[in-house]
Amino acid sequence: MVLNKEYKWTGVRQLTNPKPGKPEKIRPLGIPSINDRLVQEVVRSIIEPIFELTFLETSFGFRPNRGCHTALKFINTRMKDSSWFVEGDIKGYFDNIDHNTLIKLIQKRVKDPLTIELLKKGLKAKVFAENNRVHIPEVGSPQGGILSPLLSNIYLHELDKFIEELTKEYQNQGRQT
Numbered sequence: 001m002v003l004n005k006e007y008k009w010t011g012v013r014q015l016t017n018p019k020p021g022k023p024e025k026i027r028p029l030g031i032p033s034i035n036d037r038l039v040q041e042v043v044r045s046i047i048e049p050i051f052e053l054t055f056l057e058t059s060f061g062f063r064p065n066r067g068c069h070t071a072l073k074f075i076n077t078r079m080k081d082s083s084w085f086v087e088g089d090i091k092g093y094f095d096n097i098d099h100n101t102l103i104k105l106i107q108k109r110v111k112d113p114l115t116i117e118l119l120k121k122g123l124k125a126k127v128f129a130e131n132n133r134v135h136i137p138e139v140g141s142p143q144g145g146i147l148s149p150l151l152s153n154i155y156l157h158e159l160d161k162f163i164e165e166l167t168k169e170y171q172n173q174g175r176q177t
């Protein structure tokens with residue numbers, strides 16, 4: 001069905017869960033159907049290696065063989081002389097990913113039209129909310145899907161590159177004075 005361009009995304013059932021450590025704040029969680037999960041896993045297994053080659057060494061979130069412990073090890077070994085750090089939190093990040101921008105970023109590295117079309121349709125899959133509302137998202141990637149972490153990293157890679165350039169400029173200015 002996928003290869004014949006006949007696959008129709010079922011959509012996600014959206015639940016709301018309290019944020020860990022912040023029960024007063026809730027976040028939407030999308031639960032894809034089993035068929036959608038299977039298709040997402042196949043797409044992830046195809047495109048993840050392509051993007052892993054480009055992600056920065058300083059990127060640790062939602063990455064294979066990376067996480068909090070590897071980030072801490074990196075900080076303790078490579079950044080022990082740092083005098084300041086920047087921490088950030090992007091409110092409603094998964095809910096606000098721009099589909100057109102994301103697809104353009106993916107198209108820079110993935111040239112297969114079938115994969116691109118499948119991703120476009122997957123991003124527009126129906127969302128079945130708790131209050132019996134059904135909508136087709138214009139933006140966002142449901143948090144909870146198999147592809148969401150990778151799509152998030154593809155999108156945030158642009159921010160990582162921007163911060164890396166700012167860091168280089170800052171370090172160069174310090175050397176010139």
